Every structure is written in C-alpha cells, then in structure tokens.
Amino acid sequence: MRALLAPLWARSDLNVYMVLSSLVIHILGLTSTVFVMLVYGRYLSHGVDSTLYTLTTGALVGIGVEMFLRRARFKIASSLCAVESRKLSEKVSHTLLNARSGALQSHLNSAADGGTTTWLERIGQAVSPQPVLALLDMPFALLLLAVLFALSWQLALCVLLVVVVLLVMLGVSAHRMKSITSDHQTNQSKYNVLLKNAELTEAVRINNAQDWLSQRLVNGSGESRLSRHHLQLQQEKMQSQVRNATVFMSVIVISVGAALSVHGELNFGVLIGANILSARLIMLISQPIQQMPMWLNAVRDFGCVNDFLALPEETQKGTKLPSFKGKVSVKQLMFAYPNSPLMVYENLNFELDAGETLTVTGSNGKGKTTLARLLTGLVQPLRGSIAIDGVELRQVNAHWWREQLVYLPQDPDLLPGTLRDNMTLMDASLQDAQLTEVIGKVGLGDWLNQHPDGLDMEIQMRGRNLALGIRRRIAFARALLSQGQLVVIDEPLEGLDKAGITMMQKVLAELAKEKRTLIIISQFMQPLKAGAKFINLDESHVMQVATVRPSPAPGVEKEWFA
Ligand SMILES: Nc1ncnc2c1ncn2[C@@H]1O[C@H](COP(=O)(O)OP(=O)(O)OP(=O)(O)O)[C@@H](O)[C@H]1O
Structure with a gap:
C-alpha cells in the first residue's frame, strides 16, 4: 500500500504543499455551508441587499480559489504519479533486460x-x-x-x-x-x-x-x-x-x-x-x-x-579476464529447468583445451540446446561447475563473456531495427565494409545486393518474415563479428541449402584452423574433424555421465555433413 501512495511522499517539498493545499481546499469547501447560514442569518432576517452582494462575492471568491487550488493540486499529483510510474517502468525494463534469462x-x-x-x-x-x-x-x-x-x-x-x-x-x-x-x-x-x-x-x-x-x-x-x-x-x-x-x-x-x-x-x-x-x-x-x-x-x-x-540479475560486476584462451571445463554438471520435474543432466563432464573441437549429438529433447544455453550463461547449473580458463563462469562478467562467444542458436531471433542495427549490436563502431564482408562470407552477398535498402532494410517480426536459412545466416554473420574464442553452433545445418552447408563447413573449418574452441551441436552430424571430442547424449541411459571419446573414424571431416 505504501508503494501505491509513493507519489504523495516522493518529494518532501511537494507533499507538504499537497497536504496544506488539501487542508485549505477543505476549509474553503465550507464556503457554501457558511454562505447559506449567513444568507439565512443575516440577509433574510435584515433584508439589506449589500449584505447579499458581499456574501455572494465572498462565496464566489472562496469557490474560485478552491477550484484554482484543486486544479494546481491535480497537476502536481499528476506529475508526481507520472514520475513514479516512469521509475517503476524503468525498473521493470531494467529487470527485463538484465535478469538471468532462464529465471x-x-x-x-x-x-x-x-x-x-x-x-x-x-x-x-x-x-x-x-x-x-x-x-x-x-x-x-x-x-x-x-x-x-x-x-x-x-x-x-x-x-x-x-x-x-x-x-x-x-x-x-x-x-x-x-x-x-x-x-x-x-x-x-x-x-x-x-x-x-x-x-x-x-x-x-x-x-x-x-x-x-x-x-x-x-x-x-x-x-x-x-x-x-x-x-x-x-x-x-x-x-x-x-x-x-x-x-x-x-x-x-x-x-x-x-x-x-x-x-x-x-x-x-x-x-x-x-x-x-x-x-x-x-x-x-x-x-x-x-x-x-x-x-x-x-x-x-x-x-x-x-x-x-527480485529476479537474479546476470553478473555484470564479475571478472573480466585479460584474455580468454578458449579452455572450457564442465564438471559434475546437474541441470533441470525451474518448475520442471525432468532432470536434463545429472552428471555431465567434459574438458576442452583451447582450439579443440567438441561435437555434441543426441536425439530430440536430450539436452543439446540446453548445453549451449548453459555454456553461453543464459541458464545456470543447479550443481557442478562450468569453468572457462579455470575461472567459474558464474563469477565472470556476463557482458564480457558474450563478447568471447560466437553463438548461433538453433532458432535465432533478430531484433527490431535495420539489418545494420542488428549487425552492430555488440560493436557500434563496425563499418559497413566489415558488415558486407561477413555477410558475403555467409553467402548472403547477392541477397543483400538485390535488396533495394541494403543494410538499411528494416527487420520485422523478429526476422520471422525471412526464410529460416536467411535468418540463420544473418544470425551467424552477426555472431562471427564478435571474433569470440569459443564458438557454439546449435544445429549448424538447419535451414541451409547445399551451398549453405558448404559455407558452414568452410567457415567452421576456418575457425578450427584459427584455433578457436568449437562446440558443434547437432542430431545428425559426424564430428567435424578426426580426433575431435564427441559426446553422444543418448549413450547414457540415465544421463549420469556423458561420454567423451575420440571421433569414430579418421578423415570424417570430409563427410561430416553427408
Ligand atoms: N524453457 C524450458 N523450460 C522447461 N523445460 C525445457 C525448456 N527448454 C527445454 N526444456 C526441456 O529440457 C529438455 C532438453 O531440451 P533441449 O531443447 O535442450 O533438447 P535438445 O536435445 O536440444 O532437443 P532438439 O533436438 O529437439 O533440439 C527437454 O525435455 C525439454 O522439454
């Protein structure tokens, strides 16, 4: 209740005015009563017209001042309410933008x-x-x-x-x-x-x-x-x-x-x-x-x-490492979504050195996307740890961590704004030439050139009016711009045509060559390259320990998308 009346005590100078003006308003509100009593007591009993004029004038002045004070008080209350409502909206927006995504x-x-x-x-x-x-x-x-x-x-x-x-x-x-x-x-x-x-x-x-x-x-x-x-x-x-x-x-x-x-x-x-x-x-x-x-x-x-x-916020005050080499270690990871009786993992373990590649596979609902969300810090483990270069992810500054990632979600959303806005979210200083270069890299060069608005094209409906393959390529291009050391790609082939698959394979191979750490998540895919680590989330019946083993056959890098 106190919060609802916050406008009244938001500003000590104004709330004193509000209370005093209310007092005066209600005293002036007695004007009509006093007027009636005086008209009856003085004018009707003595019949002097000037008494009536004086009383009427006094009553009108009293009523006028009351109206004026009411109007002024309303205006102040209105601005105080607007300030409180803006403050509350700002707090809600802040939480919407900064609370932990899962919560x-x-x-x-x-x-x-x-x-x-x-x-x-x-x-x-x-x-x-x-x-x-x-x-x-x-x-x-x-x-x-x-x-x-x-x-x-x-x-x-x-x-x-x-x-x-x-x-x-x-x-x-x-x-x-x-x-x-x-x-x-x-x-x-x-x-x-x-x-x-x-x-x-x-x-x-x-x-x-x-x-x-x-x-x-x-x-x-x-x-x-x-x-x-x-x-x-x-x-x-x-x-x-x-x-x-x-x-x-x-x-x-x-x-x-x-x-x-x-x-x-x-x-x-x-x-x-x-x-x-x-x-x-x-x-x-x-x-x-x-x-x-x-x-x-x-x-x-x-x-x-x-x-x-009161929702927990992402850690913006956490550690920013001087540089991220690309080491990722997951130990005894346990996770379930809030309000869900199903445990996604009970004990998931793996370790990746900088520049290594991990392929994660498993059938529908086994937790592949969830692993990507855990690694990107969108949801937090119930137990166990995720460490990057030996530092617990939960202690790391979330903003900084997102800059270290090249993350392509399975079903990416684009934000309202132009294509340029979408591409420069992380770094506003990026030049158009850099944007067109990376757009060309994901095979959208012709598509961009054919569009009359080019980089100024407006993205509508979260990009849902774009073909899935186009939307995913734009999201991939956007992710590549971060130059992050950890690459997490959820279902790299989804929505892509043959040329798109070739593009994806080429870009991932380049990233691997640049010694980025790669985590490739897919239902169908073979490991990206021979010797890459491989987790099959189906192999453990109760999800106790996901196995990490070398890829099944050498030379599969030529076949991984076949
Ligand atoms: N936001 C959520 N809230 C509650 N449960 C969820 C949520 N997202 C996923 N799950 C559940 O978590 C489990 C793992 O889901 P996840 O999306 O990680 O599976 P997946 O292996 O990526 O599936 P697919 O191959 O279909 O993409 C599933 O049982 C799913 O129903």
Whole structure:
C-alpha cells in the first residue's frame, strides 16, 4: 500500500504543499455551508441587499480559489504519479533486460495474470491523480464531521450513524467486488490466450482447427462477458449504495433538523448548511472505498512486480579476464529447468583445451540446446561447475563473456531495427565494409545486393518474415563479428541449402584452423574433424555421465555433413 501512495511522499517539498493545499481546499469547501447560514442569518432576517452582494462575492471568491487550488493540486499529483510510474517502468525494463534469462523466462511463463505489461497498466490506473487525491482527501472527512458537531451534535450523530452503516455496506460490497474482479481477470486472460492462438493463422487453417477453436472462443468470450456483467452489476450496486445513503441521509438530516428548528434548537440556515456538509462528507468517504477493488488489485500487482524485480540479475560486476584462451571445463554438471520435474543432466563432464573441437549429438529433447544455453550463461547449473580458463563462469562478467562467444542458436531471433542495427549490436563502431564482408562470407552477398535498402532494410517480426536459412545466416554473420574464442553452433545445418552447408563447413573449418574452441551441436552430424571430442547424449541411459571419446573414424571431416 505504501508503494501505491509513493507519489504523495516522493518529494518532501511537494507533499507538504499537497497536504496544506488539501487542508485549505477543505476549509474553503465550507464556503457554501457558511454562505447559506449567513444568507439565512443575516440577509433574510435584515433584508439589506449589500449584505447579499458581499456574501455572494465572498462565496464566489472562496469557490474560485478552491477550484484554482484543486486544479494546481491535480497537476502536481499528476506529475508526481507520472514520475513514479516512469521509475517503476524503468525498473521493470531494467529487470527485463538484465535478469538471468532462464529465471526470467520461467517467471514470465508462470505469470498467470498477464505479465509485466498488465501489471504496470493496472498499477498505472491506481497510481493516478484521481484515486491518489481521493485517498488524500479521505481524512478530511473528520474535519467536516467536527464542523457538523460544532453546528449541531444531534445532526452530526445522525450523519455519523448513516456513514457507519454505509461504510459497512461498502466494505462488504468491496470484498465481494474483489473476488468478482479477480474472476473477471482470470476469464479475460484465458480469453486473451485463446485469441493469441487464433493468431496462429496457418496452424489453425492447415489443421482445420477453426471449429475446435471457434467453440473455445465462444465459450471464452461468454465467460468473459458474464464475469464483466457481474463486475458491472457490483459497481452499480456500490454506486447505488452511495446514492441511496446520500438521499437517505438528506431526509434524516432535514427531518431531524426540522424537528429541532420547530423546538427552537436549530437555525434553519444551519439545517441547510449541515445538509450540504453531510453530502460532501459522504462523497469524501465513499470515493476511495468504491475504488478499493482497484487498489487491492494494484497491491497484488505490486507484489507481482516486486517478485519480478527480485529476479537474479546476470553478473555484470564479475571478472573480466585479460584474455580468454578458449579452455572450457564442465564438471559434475546437474541441470533441470525451474518448475520442471525432468532432470536434463545429472552428471555431465567434459574438458576442452583451447582450439579443440567438441561435437555434441543426441536425439530430440536430450539436452543439446540446453548445453549451449548453459555454456553461453543464459541458464545456470543447479550443481557442478562450468569453468572457462579455470575461472567459474558464474563469477565472470556476463557482458564480457558474450563478447568471447560466437553463438548461433538453433532458432535465432533478430531484433527490431535495420539489418545494420542488428549487425552492430555488440560493436557500434563496425563499418559497413566489415558488415558486407561477413555477410558475403555467409553467402548472403547477392541477397543483400538485390535488396533495394541494403543494410538499411528494416527487420520485422523478429526476422520471422525471412526464410529460416536467411535468418540463420544473418544470425551467424552477426555472431562471427564478435571474433569470440569459443564458438557454439546449435544445429549448424538447419535451414541451409547445399551451398549453405558448404559455407558452414568452410567457415567452421576456418575457425578450427584459427584455433578457436568449437562446440558443434547437432542430431545428425559426424564430428567435424578426426580426433575431435564427441559426446553422444543418448549413450547414457540415465544421463549420469556423458561420454567423451575420440571421433569414430579418421578423415570424417570430409563427410561430416553427408
Ligand atoms: N524453457 C524450458 N523450460 C522447461 N523445460 C525445457 C525448456 N527448454 C527445454 N526444456 C526441456 O529440457 C529438455 C532438453 O531440451 P533441449 O531443447 O535442450 O533438447 P535438445 O536435445 O536440444 O532437443 P532438439 O533436438 O529437439 O533440439 C527437454 O525435455 C525439454 O522439454
């Protein structure tokens, strides 16, 4: 809750102003009550017109100043809320960009309720000027109550009674509203997931899944509509409780006040003034309570955001070795994905000297890609160690480590921006000539020349609108630019045509010749060259120890892609 009110105490100078201006606003809010009382007490009893002019002018000035102060206070609250919301978005962006990839992915996958965008949006609705000011105004109801007591303790007691009953009713309704809101959010998220599935246009059509999906969409939208309907009914119920209480209270105040007037215990002007005050008081109290479900959701969303912000970050402060020679050692490596009952490795061991080549093979799901992700530091081992040149990878600066890698993922993504942007992510000083050279090296020279925009071509849809072979070659070219000493290639042949395979073989052979350490991951591939180390992840039944052995036959470098 404190976090939700952060805008109010974000700046000590401004929050003093906010509280003081609120006090003045509520004192000025008494203008209409005082005006009515004075008009009745002075003008109506003596009939002097100038009194009426003076009172009217005074009331208008009071109301005008109140309006001005309200506007100024709203503007300040609005800018304070904007600052807080920007700070929070920046923290979330920082975590999105710097949290450990594995932890981040599993957190986002398990986020039942929409994820960061939805959390921020809902927090943004709660931490906005109107609800924050309504909360700030609430305690001033006590001021109005005190004034009411000063005017007439009998009327004040009546008002207090109605307010207590209203508070109880609104509390019960708000509690019910909370569960209705939560049901609605669940239904809405399920429906959104279904709509996302419907966006898999080709999969839907090719599998004739229209009827299957349409039925679910109808059900999902029905449930979502129904829960929204319940939500609206509950909102209307709370609003009508406030409306009815206001009318009811007015009737009680006027009845009791009239009785008191008849007995000469109350002036008629006071009666009308008290009526105005009590309506104002109900508004002050009911506004924040009606917003309670929104606050409760925002409190829960803040909890989600705080859990998210607590995700471990990649080590940016870790060691940067003066140079990386290329030695990699994996000992007793144990790994399972978070929330997964399956152990990918229990005890994986291998050692590579600088310039050595390791081929990793195994059937689907045996953990080949996972090994690449562990070596690149995208996920962390549960137990055991990965060391580079004798230093534990977990102690190494993540930024620096990525510069030591030439990593081609199995299914690479490109980022939004131009092709040039994508190629110069690691090193902005790279010149176009260097980019075109490496693009030529991966066999995309003609493709680039034929494109009217060349390096300025915009990459859209994470590069998914490009042919897989083209996307992988671009990603390979991008990786080669890092000049890293450790080369990790996940499924080098995937998506490549014959010329592409020849290119891949040639580039890998060159990298091997340059004494880079190579880890080639593939289901089908033979070892890159005779004598290269070789792990078959299928060979160990329980994944206890993956074997490392010399390649099966000499001279296979000529056949590795056959
Ligand atoms: N993000 C993830 N969360 C949970 N489990 C995962 C995740 N990624 C992979 N797995 C599981 O880890 C195991 C190893 O997956 P991995 O992708 O490393 O296998 P692979 O050998 O590369 O498979 P393929 O040959 O199909 O590419 C599989 O059981 C897979 O279901």
